[in-house]
Amino acid sequence: xxxxxxxxxxxxxxxxxxxxxxxxxxxxxxxxxxxxxxxxxxxxxxxxxxxxxxxxxxxxxxxxxxxxxxxxxxxxxxxxxxxxxxxxxxxxxxxxxxxxxxxxxxxxxxxxxxxxxxxxxxxxxxxxxxxxxxxxxxxxxxxxxxxxxxxxxxxxxxxxxxxxxxxxxxxxxxxxxxxxxxxxxxxxxxxxxxxxxxxxxxxxxxxxxxxxxxxxxxxxxxxxxxxxxxxxxxxxxxxxxxxxxxxxxxxxxxxxxxxxxxxxxxxxxxxxxxxxxxxxxxxxxxxxxxxxxxxxxxxxxxxxxxxxxxxxxxxxxxxxxxxxxxxxxxxxxxxxxxxxxxxxxxxxxxxxxxxxxxxxxxxxxxxxxxxxxxxxxxxxxxxxxxxxxxxxx
Numbered sequence: 001x002x003x004x005x006x007x008x009x010x011x012x013x014x015x016x017x018x019x020x021x022x023x024x025x026x027x028x029x030x031x032x033x034x035x036x037x038x039x040x041x042x043x044x045x046x047x048x049x050x051x052x053x054x055x056x057x058x059x060x061x062x063x064x065x066x067x068x069x070x071x072x073x074x075x076x077x078x079x080x081x082x083x084x085x086x087x088x089x090x091x092x093x094x095x096x097x098x099x100x101x102x103x104x105x106x107x108x109x110x111x112x113x114x115x116x117x118x119x120x121x122x123x124x125x126x127x128x129x130x131x132x133x134x135x136x137x138x139x140x141x142x143x144x145x146x147x148x149x150x151x152x153x154x155x156x157x158x159x160x161x162x163x164x165x166x167x168x169x170x171x172x173x174x175x176x177x178x179x180x181x182x183x184x185x186x187x188x189x190x191x192x193x194x195x196x197x198x199x200x201x202x203x204x205x206x207x208x209x210x211x212x213x214x215x216x217x218x219x220x221x222x223x224x225x226x227x228x229x230x231x232x233x234x235x236x237x238x239x240x241x242x243x244x245x246x247x248x249x250x251x252x253x254x255x256x257x258x259x260x261x262x263x264x265x266x267x268x269x270x271x272x273x274x275x276x277x278x279x280x281x282x283x284x285x286x287x288x289x290x291x292x293x294x295x296x297x298x299x300x301x302x303x304x305x306x307x308x309x310x311x312x313x314x315x316x317x318x319x320x321x322x323x324x325x326x327x328x329x330x331x332x333x334x335x336x337x338x339x340x341x342x343x344x345x346x347x348x349x350x351x352x353x354x355x356x357x358x359x360x361x362x363x364x365x366x367x368x369x370x371x372x373x374x375x376x377x378x379x380x381x382x383x384x385x386x387x388x389x390x391x392x393x
Contacts, residue, residue, distance in 0.1 A: 085142020
């Protein structure tokens with residue numbers, strides 16, 4: 001049995017998405033910038049997709065810009081806000097300590113350019129507090145960027161309230177909604193956001209394509225130069241069949257949102273409840289305000305890498321955190337931001353499920369964890385010290 005439980009890293013391409021892609025790959029394969037009829041047919045598909053995507057998040061078609069994915073969209077959004085702020089002598093940006101590295105590393109680069117960055121605490125619950133955002137906003141604040149849902153622990157942020165606050169203060173607001181779109185309701189107007197990032201492969205669309213929502217009236221800055229595509233804001237020949245697959249996948253996800261959320265949540269809770277009896281283990285982040293399919297757990301006295309390898313031998317594909325940092329030996333910056341000690345953060349496990357998973361798979365995961373964790377602890381000198389009551393730093 002093979003169980004894929006790493007959907008926060010990427011998802012299986014749906015049949016709906018694949019079928020939507022094939023005509024653009026084999027029939028309407030023209031360049032949308034070409035004037036001949038084959039190129040113009042491809043352009044019609046792209047613009048139709050733009051309208052359909054906009055409808056999924058309550059936006060206007062002219063506010064949708066296609067990108068290569070969430071990281072590019074994050075970069076373009078943040079650098080846009082930074083450039084607009086600099087024109088008004090506003091070079092202060094607010095974010096949180098557990099954002100995706102596409103956000104944090106972009107902010108690091110801006111800091112080197114003279115911007116001041118404030119990273120807010122997320123506390124044990126893994127939730128940014130609105131009052132902290134309010135206290136951090138200054139006269140020279142150019143941007144607040146807070147993710148909608150955390151990619152490692154799945155906690156949901158009070159985006160509507162933060163967006164409303166930013167609107168009242170006249171500060172641009174961006175949210176990285178990569179983990180949220182297709183899994184929870186996303187309405188850009190209700191969220192009061194000016195910029196929002198999305199990646200298709202998180203909701204059963206193809207890899208290498210996403211989009212940036214940019215509210216009308218916000219002067220989007222270009223990252224990639226060399227062509228007039230995307231209304232002169234993103235050069236490069238459009239990834240037509242990727243855009244088609246993303247659109248079909250998003251529509252399918254939004255149509256089945258409530259049904260899928262209820263089902264996937266039930267699988268998630270089987271795992272949370274099923275491992276609750278394992279001593280010195282705990283779930284990271286708020287239990288109520290989280291994505292339907294994501295659960296991140298820590299097991300004291302073991303290494304996460306060993307846990308993943310043994311689970312993989314049992315046919316279970318999971319992770320210890322973000323796939324973007326899977327090659328790093330450092331503990332998760334997300335867990336450290338929650339106040340999890342370094343030694344314990346090393347023993348983390350992220351299970352992320354989708355509607356393709358089954359109850360039987362969830363129960364098998366629970367059974368496997370109950371076998372693997374005691375085994376690893378039986379050969380762990382760290383666990384022996386914990387059992388003696390020693391404090392492990």
